[in-house]
Amino acid sequence: MIKAGIVGGTGYTGVELLRLLVKHPQVDVTVITSRAEAGIKVADMYPSLRGHIDLAFSEPDVDVLGELDVVFFATPHGVAQNLMPSLMKTNARIIDLSADFRIRDTALWERWYNQKHGCPELVAHAVYGLPETNREAIRSAKLIACPGCYPTATQLGFLPLIENNLVDPARLISNAASGASGAGRQAKIDNLLTEITDSFKAYGVAGHRHLPEIEQGLRDVQPAGSTPAQLTFVPHLLPMIRGIHATLYATLLKGNQAPDLQSLYEQRYANEPFVDVLPAGEMPQTRTVKGSNVCRISVFRPQDRDTVVVLSAIDNLTKGASGQAVQNMNIMFGFDEKAGLDVVALLP
Amino acid sequence: MIKAGIVGGTGYTGVELLRLLVKHPQVDVTVITSRAEAGIKVADMYPSLRGHIDLAFSEPDVDVLGELDVVFFATPHGVAQNLMPSLMKTNARIIDLSADFRIRDTALWERWYNQKHGCPELVAHAVYGLPETNREAIRSAKLIACPGCYPTATQLGFLPLIENNLVDPARLISNAASGASGAGRQAKIDNLLTEITDSFKAYGVAGHRHLPEIEQGLRDVQPAGSTPAQLTFVPHLLPMIRGIHATLYATLLKGNQAPDLQSLYEQRYANEPFVDVLPAGEMPQTRTVKGSNVCRISVFRPQDRDTVVVLSAIDNLTKGASGQAVQNMNIMFGFDEKAGLDVVALLP
Amino acid sequence: MIKAGIVGGTGYTGVELLRLLVKHPQVDVTVITSRAEAGIKVADMYPSLRGHIDLAFSEPDVDVLGELDVVFFATPHGVAQNLMPSLMKTNARIIDLSADFRIRDTALWERWYNQKHGCPELVAHAVYGLPETNREAIRSAKLIACPGCYPTATQLGFLPLIENNLVDPARLISNAASGASGAGRQAKIDNLLTEITDSFKAYGVAGHRHLPEIEQGLRDVQPAGSTPAQLTFVPHLLPMIRGIHATLYATLLKGNQAPDLQSLYEQRYANEPFVDVLPAGEMPQTRTVKGSNVCRISVFRPQDRDTVVVLSAIDNLTKGASGQAVQNMNIMFGFDEKAGLDVVALLP
Amino acid sequence: MIKAGIVGGTGYTGVELLRLLVKHPQVDVTVITSRAEAGIKVADMYPSLRGHIDLAFSEPDVDVLGELDVVFFATPHGVAQNLMPSLMKTNARIIDLSADFRIRDTALWERWYNQKHGCPELVAHAVYGLPETNREAIRSAKLIACPGCYPTATQLGFLPLIENNLVDPARLISNAASGASGAGRQAKIDNLLTEITDSFKAYGVAGHRHLPEIEQGLRDVQPAGSTPAQLTFVPHLLPMIRGIHATLYATLLKGNQAPDLQSLYEQRYANEPFVDVLPAGEMPQTRTVKGSNVCRISVFRPQDRDTVVVLSAIDNLTKGASGQAVQNMNIMFGFDEKAGLDVVALLP
Numbered sequence A, B, C, D: 001m002i003k004a005g006i007v008g009g010t011g012y013t014g015v016e017l018l019r020l021l022v023k024h025p026q027v028d029v030t031v032i033t034s035r036a037e038a039g040i041k042v043a044d045m046y047p048s049l050r051g052h053i054d055l056a057f058s059e060p061d062v063d064v065l066g067e068l069d070v071v072f073f074a075t076p077h078g079v080a081q082n083l084m085p086s087l088m089k090t091n092a093r094i095i096d097l098s099a100d101f102r103i104r105d106t107a108l109w110e111r112w113y114n115q116k117h118g119c120p121e122l123v124a125h126a127v128y129g130l131p132e133t134n135r136e137a138i139r140s141a142k143l144i145a146c147p148g149c150y151p152t153a154t155q156l157g158f159l160p161l162i163e164n165n166l167v168d169p170a171r172l173i174s175n176a177a178s179g180a181s182g183a184g185r186q187a188k189i190d191n192l193l194t195e196i197t198d199s200f201k202a203y204g205v206a207g208h209r210h211l212p213e214i215e216q217g218l219r220d221v222q223p224a225g226s227t228p229a230q231l232t233f234v235p236h237l238l239p240m241i242r243g244i245h246a247t248l249y250a251t252l253l254k255g256n257q258a259p260d261l262q263s264l265y266e267q268r269y270a271n272e273p274f275v276d277v278l279p280a281g282e283m284p285q286t287r288t289v290k291g292s293n294v295c296r297i298s299v300f301r302p303q304d305r306d307t308v309v310v311l312s313a314i315d316n317l318t319k320g321a322s323g324q325a326v327q328n329m330n331i332m333f334g335f336d337e338k339a340g341l342d343v344v345a346l347l348p
Helices: A012-021 A062-066 A080-087 A106-113 A131-139 A149-163 A210-221 A261-268 A318-332 B012-021 B062-066 B080-087 B106-113 B131-139 B149-163 B210-221 B261-268 B318-332 C012-021 C062-066 C080-087 C106-113 C131-139 C149-163 C210-221 C261-268 C318-332 D012-021 D062-066 D080-087 D106-113 D131-139 D149-163 D210-221 D261-268 D318-332
Strands: A002-007 A027-033 A070-073 A093-096 A126-128 A143-145 A172-178 A231-237 A244-251 A275-277 A295-300 A307-314 B002-007 B027-033 B070-073 B093-096 B126-128 B143-145 B172-178 B231-237 B244-251 B275-277 B295-300 B307-314 C002-007 C027-033 C070-073 C093-096 C126-128 C143-145 C172-178 C231-237 C244-251 C275-277 C295-300 C307-314 D002-007 D027-033 D070-073 D093-096 D126-128 D143-145 D172-178 D231-237 D244-251 D275-277 D295-300 D307-314
Touching (some): A002 A012, A002 A062, A012 A027, A012 A318, A027 A062, A070 A318, A093 A318, A106 A210, A126 A131, A131 A210, A143 A318, A149 A172, A149 A210, A149 A231, A149 A307, A172 D244, A231 D307, A261 A275, A261 A295, A307 A318, A307 D231, B012 B027, B012 B318, B027 B062, B062 B080, B070 B318, B093 B318, B106 B210, B126 B131, B131 B149, B131 B210, B149 B210, B149 B295, B149 B307, B172 C244, B231 C307, B244 C172, B244 C231, B261 B275, B261 B295, B307 B318, C002 C062, C012 C027, C012 C318, C027 C062, C070 C318, C080 C093, C131 C149, C131 C210, C131 C318, C143 C318, C149 C172, C149 C210, C149 C244, C149 C261, C149 C295, C149 C307, C261 C275, C261 C295, C307 C318, D002 D062, D012 D027, D027 D062, D062 D080, D070 D080, D070 D318, D126 D131, D131 D149, D131 D318, D143 D318, D149 D172, D149 D210, D149 D261, D149 D295, D149 D307, D210 D231, D307 D318
Parallel strands (some): A002 A027, A002 A070, A093 A143, A126 A143, A172 A231, A275 A295, B002 B027, C002 C070, C070 C093, C093 C143, C172 C231, C275 C295, D002 D070, D070 D093, D093 D143, D172 D231
Antiparallel strands (some): A172 A244, A244 A307, A295 A307, C244 C307, C295 C307, D172 D244, D295 D307
């Protein structure tokens, strides 16, 4: 059993981490912090956890966190980077679910997040926690930067095309939609049921913070010498709680000699425990991954034209955040990669 | 490991049984039947189960079912009673999730279900599978009649009051609301999203089939000599998938000497693994039991008047159907009563 | 054409008033106030109004408001009472949608609303704006206190029983459920889509502010000498935007000689333009009143026992607030009572 | 007053036509047909219409329909084409909301709709009823083929770009999402609330029947000599009732000299009563057009790259079907184009 702590446990990625970790056979959650709720029992805030955990929120304390085996940050961006310099000196390994260490180009990060980075010197130490591209580096990482939800769905959908240089990298499109939990547990009018249920909209069309993260991830897997991947990314808000669905478009470079896309995808993900390529012709639904860590993917070439359409569905709180964090932890500590994550999606 | 089969596995209680049983440490599901879908893989119909089960639907066959340790019926009413005479002669133990064996008075059953009963002689052999009142009889039962969803929520809410004769048994009210999965997976216009989302309604006010079942259950626990419990039951349809919430009303017999209701409830359910009495003043939400087998209960006495209000919330597919069936199985086979059921509700 | 103003137009009752008034043939909305949004165009905040209104929010100014024919208050409680002393001196007639003037017993109001009343001397001048009981007084009123949403649905459902002294007034129950717009447009975590969609709960069981208002209204229509009406009121929150559904329970005083309830209801409301008694056996759905000012009602006597069940459905923003306010205005100014309100509910 | 009839009035486009026509100042609906429901009162099926219409469904009869001024077909495809040969001989003008006469190339129609066309000789007589491109032809048309919902949203979004040859016509993408009412009122498991709420999916990726209709419409407005427009069209299903949102992607032909897209759109639609170009930077939400005939549009050029993104939102039952049909009728009969359609969207 390893000891785990969660910094910033009151948000939705925090309670999702708890849902998964309290049933994990090799993990004991011993610390969960929240300045605002210090002293409150977790199960009083989230009654779904009544009977499963007896812990109360506490003030974050680096000395306490440093004694743990693993510390998860489930905080808004800008928080982890402040504790990181001191925490990196302890023996704890760190999995940051926020955006603080995802982008290697600090100037780029500062432009998109509109603030100075708190510890640019540590950014290079972070390993981007997408197991499907980075498993070996994750194994020995001290600090993991867990991917964003849209970046996970989009990268997993594009990988086989990009790695094999099959499509025009300058004309990539990710048209994605997310459940409202992606906006977190924040008291904003924009997130009220009355404002967003029974409606649908795009947002952040002019520029969303996940764009540079996705472009970085795609460029990392392009064959040497390729034109750097360029993405048009349009996120949308769904009137539901959980789920991300990305509809990806790319233009085949040489239409006629294109490979069998179905086989390409099946082979690429044959050994991935959490990527499920659907049988040809089937399309993923977010409900088939609700509460599960699986990404389900389909690939199409409509009318045999040269536009490829990829569909990719995840639960934004699980594979898009907390489940992926646990998957990273499993890899880091040599556990079965599916430990604590082998759950069936809740359907219906 | 025991071998389990499911008859009629294509409905929502069927897929919910599978969700729970494929992760149960002591159960191997080896047969799942459906006349209509015979030959189809379960995971092709319910992609949430991809990677978790490789079984295909088969035609129901008593010889095959009779070789199993336990057979679940997840069929509409009227089906189990046809197979039961032959199945009762085998060694299999049977857990019927349908209404076929819930009501001991066959004439009453036939009036409410508007058809002849197929094997009235077996009705007396059935044990009503509400563990909170019937655990001992369940242990050795050959045939379990699993309670309905509304009856589970309503009985658990009323039990402490009725068992102790604290309220007027002739003036009980259950105002209950259910998610749409309670209507099953049937191609009816009444169940279309376009007909029932973004709206709310009562139904079956003049008489719902769960009424005689609830009255029977309440009368079974009344002290000898009491006026037989009489219930006004009004079900409502919620624009969501899972969850039952019952708001119960009863009139205290002697207002002033009434016991401390909070303590009464806490003590009654202190040893029940799946009934959670909330702290005084808190109210249950169905989301805190989504996908879990727990019933959360609160009790109130507004304005200190003589009307008691009890709130009771379950997941209709779990504690209201398939989870309760698994709980019965655990009791019957001497497993830990929480085996396979110790899951955290999916929140948010 | 009369000139109308709206104080506090940024909330949901404000935008609903605008939806109705901009199409009203005899009304010109010339002022809409909001301290927080002064200078912002209404249609920039509510794009549904683009092309229908060109007005911008302004600071509230009694001199300006006093020049109008009618002023609506669509403010939280506690606001109208501050402007009222000066506004009552002008020629404007006032329709207050808030709770400030609904309860005649100021001490009772102060207890439930937990604050001092700002102008107790004016409370007696207010006419309770439920046209179905108060039409004559409304006609000449200077100040209307528009009923709350739950009180409207509950009173209209109970009226025929209470006015005729047919049921035990000490055992009334209103089990009601509301869409989330009833909580207003406030940035609270409790109202986030992620917190309340896909779930159902009761709230305010120990005591809700609409309870004293409903009891006052019912007592006002009881025959002289009756035991004062006493209500158990349990509100619930529905995972949808608009709609209130009240399920009412009452005990018939003399079961055998009870009148034909269906006829009783049909006759009581035969001349009411906005109360629709459904054919016997049908049950109202909130979707059939979505966006309309109609209250649809059904009455049942299940199993011919002595408990009467009444179902009453309204749109909480229309008949439960802004539509009723317009209905009051129509009566006050001698317009056709249906002017501007004769819209078909949006179904599906 | 003209006399109008509706063939096939039991579906959602039928009830939406009624919602609009019963309030239209110049139309009297005197016939509504349904073989299945003949004899049933419309308001018994759709209680939202109680008090607004007293008509009952009748068997369709060409002699009766032929006496009317206008006949709407709100039927599934394949129905209108059977009645059309005889109806075209009468004086009635016809507005067909189905797909029967939308595609001029009958062979293409037959391939996509997988059946023989019932009266190919009449196809050339039909005028495609998109007022924004075809107003003059509509004025004198005998038979209108009303556009599909996705085609309306997609064409209105692309028009200014295509008419001015600004983008590569071979690389158009329409990523669209529709509420469930788009699937009609059909008893199919795929449309149950339990199957589609709280989830999101693409469908028809390999080929959807609206694709050839959209391509035909776009090619019709291309400048002479252009490469014929080619579209990748991916529809998605939203967990809500009403609303279509199309996110359109196109590649600018000459990035640097591109015109001011905002002005281009504003000017193109300056005189269109039902197309609303939002202020620069704002994004449409389907809720702002719920129940209204307006299409709200935004245009973006993210990161100043050469991909243009257009957002287009309509109510699929109003501007996407019945509202557009009424708009066509208004044009045909010389009424004010906004008559009966000048309603405010229901928000919240």
